Each structure stands twice: as C-alpha cells, then as structure tokens.
Amino acid sequence: MKNGSCRGFTFIEVLITLFILAVAVAPLMQLYATAVEQIGYTDDVSTALDLAREEIEKVKNLALTERQIKQMGNIISPPIRLQKRTWYTVRVVDPDLTPLEVQVYVYREKLNGPPVVQLMTIVNK
Amino acid sequence: MKKSLSAGVTPPLTLSLSGGVTLVELLVSLAVLGIIGGVNGAILSAGLDSWSHIQQQLSLQQVSDETMGMLMEGGFDEQGLRDAVELKEARTEQMAFVPLWIDLSHKPNPILNKGQRFILEKQFKTGAAIPVGQVRLPESDEWQTVPVAFESSPGLDPKHPDDAVTFLNPIPLGSAIRVIYTPDASVHPETVMAFRFDPESKKIFRSYSGKTEMIPKRLQGVETDRLAFLYYDNLNRLLPSNRSPGSSELRRITGVKVYLAFSKNQERRESTSFTNVRNVQTLGVTISKGSVVPISGPQAVRAFSMGDLSGLTKREGTVELAVKSQGRFRWKIRLQFRAGEDSSRLVLERFEIQAPIGQIRTSGIVNQPVSRSEFVDLMSIDRTGLFDYDDDEDISDTIVVPEGPNFLEVTECDFETAALFIRP
Numbered sequence: 228m229k230n231g232s233c234r235g236f237t238f239i240e241v242l243i244t245l246f247i248l249a250v251a252v253a254p255l256m257q258l259y260a261t262a263v264e265q266i267g268y269t270d271d272v273s274t275a276l277d278l279a280r281e282e283i284e285k286v287k288n289l290a291l292t293e294r295q296i297k298q299m300g301n302i303i304s305p306p307i308r309l310q311k312r313t314w315y316t317v318r319v320v321d322p323d324l325t326p327l328e329v330q331v332y333v334y335r336e337k338l339n340g341p342p343v344v345q346l347m348t349i350v351n352k
Numbered sequence: 353m354k355k356s357l358s359a360g361v362t363p364p365l366t367l368s369l370s371g372g373v374t375l376v377e378l379l380v381s382l383a384v385l386g387i388i389g390g391v392n393g394a395i396l397s398a399g400l401d402s403w404s405h406i407q408q409q410l411s412l413q414q415v416s417d418e419t420m421g422m423l424m425e426g427g428f429d430e431q432g433l434r435d436a437v438e439l440k441e442a443r444t445e446q447m448a449f450v451p452l453w454i455d456l457s458h459k460p461n462p463i464l465n466k467g468q469r470f471i472l473e474k475q476f477k478t479g480a481a482i483p484v485g486q487v488r489l490p491e492s493d494e495w496q497t498v499p500v501a502f503e504s505s506p507g508l509d510p511k512h513p514d515d516a517v518t519f520l521n522p523i524p525l526g527s528a529i530r531v532i533y534t535p536d537a538s539v540h541p542e543t544v545m546a547f548r549f550d551p552e553s554k555k556i557f558r559s560y561s562g563k564t565e566m567i568p569k570r571l572q573g574v575e576t577d578r579l580a581f582l583y584y585d586n587l588n589r590l591l592p593s594n595r596s597p598g599s600s601e602l603r604r605i606t607g608v609k610v611y612l613a614f615s616k617n618q619e620r621r622e623s624t625s626f627t628n629v630r631n632v633q634t635l636g637v638t639i640s641k642g643s644v645v646p647i648s649g650p651q652a653v654r655a656f657s658m659g660d661l662s663g664l665t666k667r668e669g670t671v672e673l674a675v676k677s678q679g680r681f682r683w684k685i686r687l688q689f690r691a692g693e694d695s696s697r698l699v700l701e702r703f704e705i706q707a708p709i710g711q712i713r714t715s716g717i718v719n720q721p722v723s724r725s726e727f728v729d730l731m732s733i734d735r736t737g738l739f740d741y742d743d744d745e746d747i748s749d750t751i752v753v754p755e756g757p758n759f760l761e762v763t764e765c766d767f768e769t770a771a772l773f774i775r776p
Contacts, residue, residue, distance in 0.1 A: 245387060255395055299646055
C-alpha cells in the first residue's frame, strides 16, 4: 500500500483487511465455543458423579455379605437417559480382595471408551 | 481496479480532498462496513448466546444441587431424608418420615441445675437407640458427643414429657448443649417431616415442626418440572410407587431415589440421587415370591433364618425356598404357617425338606408359635441335622451342594413380605 492522501484502498487491500479481521475473530468464536463446551463437560462430570455415588449407595443398600456381593459379580445397570445423553453405570468387584473393593465406572453414550468418572468404595459387612 | 486521474472515464477509487467521494467509493465503504458490522454482530450474538446458556446452566445446576441437598441432607441444624428413622408415607410425589429430633431447648445452668438433668422436649420412642448428648464449647463451631444417662418414663402426655437425660461430665461454662434422639411421632405429629411436589404451582414444599415452606427459597427464575420419589427394598428392587404403601410395604423400603427436573427458558436439567436409609434398615434381606439371593454352599453357611413375616391375607400360608447350583435346584425347604389366635402371632405348623427336588428327605409337625417379627432358625428345624442347609461338625450331613455361584430362590411365598438372614 502506497502512502498518500490522494489514494484510496485497492480491492486487494480491502480483501487482505477482511482476511486479517477474520483470522483475528476466529479465536474469539473458538473461545465462546470452548466456554460452552466446558460448561457441558462440567455438567457431564457432575451427572456422572451423581450416578457413581448413586451406585455406591445401592451397594450399601444391599443387605448382603461381602461374599454374596462377590457372588453377584460385575453388574452393568440398564442405560439411563439424563441431560439428553445415555449413561451406563458398571459395578466391578474384585473377588480376590478382602475387604471387598467395589469400583464404579460411569460411561457416556457408549460402554467402550474411557469412563467419565470412576469411584471406589470398600464394603465390609 | 485501475487508477486514472486524467481521463475521468473510470471513476477514481480514491479519497479526494477536493472532490468528495464517488458513489462507488461510498458503496464499497458501505459494503465493507456491512461485512465488518455483520461479523461483529455474529460475534456479539454468539457471545450473548453462550453467556445466556452458561447463566441458565449455572442457575439450573445451583437450584438443582441446593434442592437435592435440602431433600437428602437437610440444612444447618436441619435433617434430611438420610436421617430418617421411620418412614410414614411413601408416594411418588410426596413422602413423609421421622428424622432424628435435635433438641436444642436446654440451657445449662450450673446454679439452678447442678445435677445437669434435662427433660427431653419430645417423648422418646420406646425401643429406639438411646439419646446422644452433645456439647458445643464457647467460641467453637463443633458439637462434641459426651456421655449421658437416660431415664425413660411411661408418660405419653405431649404437654408433660417426662423422659430425661443427665450429662455425666461437667458442662463447661458458656457451652451450648443439644440432645439427639428418636421422637415418638404418634405422640408428636410435628416431628414428621414431609416433602410434597405440587404439580399445579410447580413447587416443592417441606413441612416440619409445624411449619410449611417452599424449597429452595430462591428459584432464580428456574421452574420445577418434576419431583418423584422411587422406593427400593434391600435387594435394590424397585417397589410399586403408584400407590401409597401400607405399613408392611413401608417396612420393605430401605432405599429412596429422588428424581428432580428443572427448566429455565429453553434449558432443562434432570438429576437423581439415591440414599440408603440406614436407620430404617431391617434385619436380613427382604424377600417375596420370585426373589433371588446369593447363598454360599452349606459348608460355609453359619446362620440361616427367616422371619419378619407380614401381609398374610389368608388363614394359612406357605413359604418355599430352593437353592439352585450349576443350573439345577439342589435343596428345598417348605414351611407351612397358619394365623395364630392373636393377630400378631403365627404358628409354624410343619416343614418339609427335599434334596434333590421331588425327593422328600425329611418332614415334621412343628406347631411352634412365632411372633411376626421373630426369626425361625432354618438350620435347626431338622432336629437330626442330616438334611438342613449347613455342615454340622459332628454329623455326616447328607446335603451336598457344590461351592460356586449358588442362589436361593423364593419359589412360593403367601406372605406379602418376609426377611431372610443368611451369614457365612
């Protein structure tokens, strides 16, 4: 761009300006998208934590001994729809450990993949 | 776009100090302004949308967490569902229970009350766990449990309670005290806490201690769409909740699931929470026809009894328990009861043991009266000890059930509910 008070912007200059503007604005848009995504993720973790705690309370609600709980083995709860998503809760018992350790995994949408949360409790009854 | 100063044929795309702006320059500027304005508008709109979405989500999350906390845990010096010691009503949209009573009515006075004996504010429920005394030292926020002696009196006049506790250690000057105990809700109906969802006004109400209030107090523009209570027995089986259970149904409930749904504008949030109501836990596993309970082999079982029988609608009733191992029923006991002369009692008339199924190994007339809450020892019902479900040290037991995943199935049960107590 030449410097002079009698010259205007060329079309190319205008296009470059718009391109720079677009490049500068893209991260801003990304920021908003990330903020919304982050809120969604926090919401998912909160829901998954509630479901994991629920499963642990259910283990405590069982009037069964450690041995009987071991005998019941690993349990996949029926899928549940919450916050427009499908959730799976899996209870895993380690038959070799005393006192009994119960691990609870909560998955979002599908069972194969990393769990959203994992909690553990010790059962001694 | 070519610049021409001389000919004037092509409109000059320049900022001219002398000649103003041409129409084309103005149009191009407006177009550029339009594009920039459009982009800015899109950014602002996206920002506002995400801000509004985040605000709504946060309000929903906050109201949802606060409501669930108030239902489950209560609040400061208040009780929640987890502290229930007795269930009174269990419906889908409302429930009532008795939480432990926190008696804060006493002021220690070392001159007027040297003996540190305090009359309880409410009548104590006979048979409940003894009261707990607590002291909060001056300038402390924490309550410490201290030893107390309890004196129970038979008086049931709510205007003149007469149960008392005596604090055994000196109460430091300036301390606060409180006593926690199970109140007799039949004498003091105000000790019953009730939660109710009103679908008309879309509000949740809590009634306790003579007051009814909305929870949570501040809704921040959030609307309560639904509150539902689901009830479970101690094998985590969902109990029918479309009717108000009678007393025998209430006794089966050991777990309560709370479902909450809130909405604000276009956003919606659902949450659930489950609590094991520990204080109302009954002895043994609650069973009914079709129940399946894991059981060890006879070599490992050390206690095996059945009791808490309720809901017999006929004069006579049968309970049949069968043990399944490796896909086959291996052992079965059949017990026949009849109603006793007193409605709180039953008579165990006879028993029969089959092993394997179809082959009666032993049977006998018992005619033993049992109270409905009493447990019948199933390991000593066969006096010979040969065919019962255990491994007696000095007897050559004839019942052999392989170790492994064995399950006991309730194949027949004329009672609405009963309890099994099995311990290895």
